[in-house]
Amino acid sequence: MFSVQLQQPIHVQGERKMSDDTKKTDGITNVAAATAPTYPPAWTERVGKFADLVGKKLEDVTTALADVAGAAGDDALAVLADEASSPFDDLKNALASLKIPSGVLRKNVAILRGPKPEAPAATPAAGPSFDVLPSVPGDDASFLELLKVGGILKIGSTEVISAMKAALANRLDMFKLPKKIMEAMERFAEDQEEPCGESYYKLQDLVTRRSYAEVLSALGVKGHLVSESRKNELLGKTDLLWPALQSFHEQLINWQTAWTQGANPTMMFAAIASMASGGNSMMPPGMMQPPDTAGLRDAAEGVINKINKVFAGHGIPIARALAYDATQIRALLEEPTLPTHMGVANREQMIKMLGVSVSADLLRLERNVCRYALAVMELPKIPSGQSEYGYLGAMIQLGIQIPWDTLLSGSSATARPGRKPF
Numbered sequence: 269m270f271s272v273q274l275q276q277p278i279h280v281q282g283e284r285k286m287s288d289d290t291k292k293t294d295g296i297t298n299v300a301a302a303t304a305p306t307y308p309p310a311w312t313e314r315v316g317k318f319a320d321l322v323g324k325k326l327e328d329v330t331t332a333l334a335d336v337a338g339a340a341g342d343d344a345l346a347v348l349a350d351e352a353s354s355p356f357d358d359l360k361n362a363l364a365s366l367k368i369p370s371g372v373l374r375k376n377v378a379i380l381r382g383p384k385p386e387a388p389a390a391t392p393a394a395g396p397s398f399d400v401l402p403s404v405p406g407d408d409a410s411f412l413e414l415l416k417v418g419g420i421l422k423i424g425s426t427e428v429i430s431a432m433k434a435a436l437a438n439r440l441d442m443f444k445l446p447k448k449i450m451e452a453m454e455r456f457a458e459d460q461e462e463p464c465g466e467s468y469y470k471l472q473d474l475v476t477r478r479s480y481a482e483v484l485s486a487l488g489v490k491g492h493l494v495s496e497s498r499k500n501e502l503l504g505k506t507d508l509l510w511p512a513l514q515s516f517h518e519q520l521i522n523w524q525t526a527w528t529q530g531a532n533p534t535m536m537f538a539a540i541a542s543m544a545s546g547g548n549s550m551m552p553p554g555m556m557q558p559p560d561t562a563g564l565r566d567a568a569e570g571v572i573n574k575i576n577k578v579f580a581g582h583g584i585p586i587a588r589a590l591a592y593d594a595t596q597i598r599a600l601l602e603e604p605t606l607p608t609h610m611g612v613a614n615r616e617q618m619i620k621m622l623g624v625s626v627s628a629d630l631l632r633l634e635r636n637v638c639r640y641a642l643a644v645m646e647l648p649k650i651p652s653g654q655s656e657y658g659y660l661g662a663m664i665q666l667g668i669q670i671p672w673d674t675l676l677s678g679s680s681a682t683a684r685p686g687r688k689p690f
Contacts, residue, residue, distance in 0.1 A: 305330075311340045315348075318380040322368045329366065336362045349382050357631055370602055400659050401666065402642040427584050428575060428645065429638050430591035435506035436634050437594050440624050443499075445597055446475045448622055449610065456611035467609050474596065480589045493582060494589040502586045505578040510675050512574040513637065516644055517667040519567045524664055527558045558657060568647040575645070629671075636670050 305327055307315075312326065319329040330340050336354050337344035347353045359380070360373060402425065437443070450471055457464045480494055579587065600606070607618040643663050650659050 307340045308342065310342065310345060314345060314382050315340070315380065318376055321376045321379060322366075322372055324366050324368065329363070332363050332366055333359075345382065348380055351381070355635065367604075400655075400662050401639060402646050403639065425642050425645070427579060427587045428641055430587040431502060431506050431578065431583070432509065432638050432641060433634060434587065434590035434594055435503055435509075436630075436637075438503050442597055442624060443590075443593060445622055445624065446471060446600065449600070449606070450475065452610040452621065456609065459611070465609060467603075467605065471600070474600070480585075480592060493585055498582055498586050499590055502578070502583055502590065505583070508574050508578055509641065510637075510672075512571045513641060513644065514672045514676065516564075516567045516571050517640075517670075517672065519564060520660065520664055520667060523559055523561070523564055523660070561652070561656060561660070564660065565648060568644050571641075571644045572648075575641075632669075633671060633675065636666060637675060640666055640670060 307326070307330065311330075315329055315333070316326045319326045322329075333344070333348070336358050337347040348359075356374075356377060359377065360370070363373065450468065453468045453471070454464060457468070601615075601619075607613065607615055610618055610621065612618045612621060640663070643659075643666065647659070647663075650656050
């Protein structure tokens with residue numbers, strides 16, 4: 269009896285102690301739950317899965333993506349799903365602070381975008397859509413793959429993109445960066461009274477022994493064909509492209525102006541109201557009929573002739589070699605240990621030292637002008653009629669987003685002494 273009476277209070281006291289501990293633990297849990305951010309289920313499912321795959325916290329990824337997609341929610345998910353609204357480069361820049369390896373990001377970006385939305389049922393278009401225009405590859409990985417495959421010896425979209433991107437990069441002295449980086453690494457090693465490291469000699473090997481076999485083999489061309497003089501010659505020829513593209517855009521605007529000035533306002537508003545209500549989207553005859561597009565097609569052929577002139581001779585393999593150089597240099601700049609070997613604290617200071625800081629508006633300029641050039645090249649293949657008018661309308665909207673004065677100001681034909689490119 270005595271032993272039972274001793275054990276009973278001890279047992280009750282233990283239960284009371286456990287209960288108190290549980291309350292304390294529950295209190296901590298409740299506080300944590302109250303302070304932890306909550307997101308819509310769809311956001312948690314898709315972005316949370318991406319965060320797990322790249323080894324980051326959902327909260328950190330959400331904060332970083334706010335600069336591109338806005339606040340977490342269905343609208344933000346729609347932005348992420350649309351590559352035109354959130355290009356890979358924009359996502360990469362937004363997530364740069366999280367230091368996700370570029371290969372890991374490319375591998376899992378499809379998870380972040382989610383499944384492609386099903387195409388909606390055909391309805392009368394309320395306005396031009398960029399979807400009818402040809403697209404430019406969204407990141408360096410897919411672009412480099414285009415350089416490595418193919419083999420049709422003609423001037424195609426790959427070569428045009430290569431030359432245009434290389435020309436724009438050249439305005440920022442991008443092709444001089446390896447030499448600048450080597451000089452900075454050498455100065456830092458001398459200041460520290462240390463020998464140059466392994467990374468210096470790897471970079472030296474990249475600069476002095478470039479191999480273009482991967483991107484030229486499909487053309488049956490040997491790498492020794494590529495020389496600095498031929499590169500500079502092609503870069504100089506690209507100055508013919510910018511005025512030609514601007515001239516086409518001006519003719520396109522004039523065509524639009526002639527259409528709107530000759531249109532009957534009453535008939536136009538009736539057509540718009542019909543389209544908005546789901547009625548027949550065909551334009552009524554008479555004064556609503558747009559001007560003849562034969563002049564625009566002739567102008568497009570004129571641009572294509574300029575492109576042919578740019579690539580005359582060895583333009584095709586040289587353009588591919590330049591694009592390959594550009595992608596290699598961009599990969600070099602992403603090397604995480606590079607700033608340390610140059611004697612600076614971080615990547616931002618390194619970019620300032622090299623003088624190649626690029627703003628978001630210049631990235632948009634590159635993307636838009638490349639797409640515009642492809643659209644001009646594809647115009648002769650577009651059939652006449654409604655599809656042609658939609659295509660031209662989309663080109664107008666794309667063209668007005670290109671700062672043509674800025675683009676032309678950097679060309680050798682229009683640049684004035686002392687003026688910086690862009």
